[in-house]
Structures are given as structure tokens and as C-alpha cells.
């Protein structure tokens with residue numbers, strides 16, 4: 233399975249993702265520049281964490297105008313999986329591929345620590361290897377992780393079962409303790425915690441592995457043959 237890992241000026245987690253995909257999961261991963269190029273030959277796209285364009289204006293607000301985002305929007309329409317992690321989540325909301333936005337943490341401080349999450353929906357192509365309601369641990373590292381959406385959108389997220397992960401203890405003020413959501417179509421996931429930083433015992437948790445495993449199992453079991 234071929235994963236594209238997008239890279240923007242200021243990304244800083246692309247090599248962690250590449251390591252997780254290639255060395256840990258044994259799959260093919262390739263960095264793809266923000267400058268553009270076709271994503272057709274990939275089975276999945278990962279958008280890494282970091283500080284694209286220095287987080288000027290808002291995290292992800294400038295990156296969303298990069299040429300690769302036009303390709304990403306086309307890719308999303310094919311139904312293939314896309315995951316945005318931390319700054320990647322911010323880019324997905326700015327690009328309109330996920331609802332809501334990420335505000336400054338309620339403490340106005342950058343928070344970097346492991347957090348406990350509850351799996352709210354294990355029926356997605358990203359979470360099928362977890363148990364429903366399971367508590368897992370992944371690290372967070374962000375200044376703008378405070379997920380916000382209006383009441384109508386929140387109701388829609390709940391009704392459509394789009395909330396994938398919630399914080400067991402809310403660290404940043406996110407509405408409804410939301411840590412990660414999927415798109416209505418189900419093939420786009422945005423999450424603030426970093427699964428790629430929890431793929432080896434040495435890192436303190438291996439709970440991130442099953443997220444990538446879920447994607448691999450789902451793509452393979454659908455028997456989708458990509459270009």
C-alpha cells in the first residue's frame with residue numbers, strides 16, 4: 233500500500249510518519265511536496281504535524297492555499313483515506329475538508345504530553361482495529377488544538393457518528409472533548425493527537441499502530457486497485 237506524506241514549509245513530523253509507515257508498518261511511504269503533483273498513484277494521504285508557514289494567521293490557514301491542496305480535494309472525492317494529524321487537522325479544516333476549526337488552547341499555552349483518549353467510533357476505516365469505548369494513550373503537542381464548531385455542526389457530528397476520538401480529560405478546551413473527527417463521507421480523519429509518535433515501546437505507547445493497521449486492513453479488504 234502506498235502512502236503519500238505531504239510536506240509544507242514548516243512541517244516537522246513528516247519523517248516521523250515516514251518512519252511509522254515504512255519501518256514499523258512495512259508499507260511504502262513517499263514525501264510529496266506542497267508544490268503539487270498528482271496523488272493518483274497513492275492509496276492514502278497523510279498530512280503531518282508542524283508549523284506550516286509559521287502558523288501565521290492560524291495554523292493551516294496559509295498551507296491550505298498550496299497547489300497540493302487542489303490535488304488533495306480531488307483525492308478526497310475518490311473515497312480514498314486521508315488523515316491530518318495536528319497541523320494536518322488544522323489544514324483539513326482550513327481547506328473545508330472537515331467542519332469546524334482549531335482555536336488557541338484555553339490555557340493559551342503550548343501543551344506537550346501524553347493524553348488518554350476514548351474511541352468513540354470504531355466503525356471507521358481508521359479505527360476498526362480498536363474496541364468501541366476503548367481507552368488509548370497518544371501524545372499531543374499543540375498550541376492551537378481547541379476544536380470548535382457551532383451547535384448545529386456539533387449535532388450533525390454526533391448524529392452522523394463522526395466523532396472518532398474524545399479526550400478522557402480535556403486538555404485544551406475542545407467542544408464536547410473532541411480530539412478527532414471524520415468527514416461525513418467517512419474517508420477523511422483529522423485528529424490533534426499524534427499516532428505516529430506512539431508506534432514503539434520506546435516511545436511509551438504503541439496505541440498508534442492500530443490506526444495505521446485499520447487503514448491498511450480496510451483498503452486491502454475492499455480490494456480497491458489503485459492506479
Ligand SMILES: NC(=O)CC[C@H](N)C(=O)O
Pocket residue numbers: 280281282283284287291317318319320373374375376377
Ligand atoms: N504538532 C503540531 O502539529 C503543532 C500544531 C500547531 N502548529 C499548533 O501548535 O497548534
